[in-house]
Amino acid sequence: IRMTLSTIKISLLPSVAFERRQDLPAIPAVYFALDRQLSIVYIGEAGNLQARWAGKRHQRTAQMQGGGYRIHWHEADADPVKRKTTEGEAIRYFQPLWNRTEVPADEMQEITRYIHNVARRMGISADDLHRQILVDWAYTRELK
Numbered sequence: 001i002r003m004t005l006s007t008i009k010i011s012l013l014p015s016v017a018f019e020r021r022q023d024l025p026a027i028p029a030v031y032f033a034l035d036r037q038l039s040i041v042y043i044g045e046a047g048n049l050q051a052r053w054a055g056k057r058h059q060r061t062a063q064m065q066g067g068g069y070r071i072h073w074h075e076a077d078a079d080p081v082k083r084k085t086t087e088g089e090a091i092r093y094f095q096p097l098w099n100r101t102e103v104p105a106d107e108m109q110e111i112t113r114y115i116h117n118v119a120r121r122m123g124i125s126a127d128d129l130h131r132q133i134l135v136d137w138a139y140t141r142e143l144k
Contacts, residue, residue: 005093008074011038015072018064021053029073030086033060033098036068042098045087047080049073059103063134065127 010032016023018033029049033042042060046052053071076083091099115133119126 005090010034010040010072010094013072013074015070018067018069018071021071022050024050024053024071024073026050027073028076028078028083030076030083030090031074032072032090032094033064033096034070034072040094040096041069042096043087043090043094045076045080045083047078047083060098063098065131067131067135 011034013032015034026048027050028045028047030043030045031049031052032040033044035041044052044058052058076086115130116126119129122129
């Protein structure tokens with residue numbers, strides 16, 4: 001299935017809230033992660049969309065926790081080369097920020113403990129503080 005990037009409305013594609021990602025269909029797809037403002041923050045591809053997002057397997061899961069994100073998808077060719085080509089075209093066209101930034105993964109485990117201590121001392125939710133730090137980090141850190 002070929003999509004025309006200049007005319008497609010990503011926000012009108014089928015989607016689920018990030019928190020309901022277990023409901024994604026088990027199909028080959030190019031997917032789009034959108035934030036609350038309907039901005040595309042990440043584009044990817046998968047041979048099995050449901051398996052790609054199951055549990056915490058996706059590298060952007062920590063950034064999307066509780067942030068109002070939705071995963072939209074366009075069913076794609078089962079051929080991984082064609083899917084990867086479509087993904088690349090979509091990334092070049094939409095230029096989502098998270099496709100151009102590092103994934104805050106390993107160092108976040110250590111920092112999470114620190115954030116919980118700071119939040120406790122500030123009397124605020126550690127999840128809210130953690131989420132805001134991840135969002136700020138992702139929007140300001142460019143790959144070198």
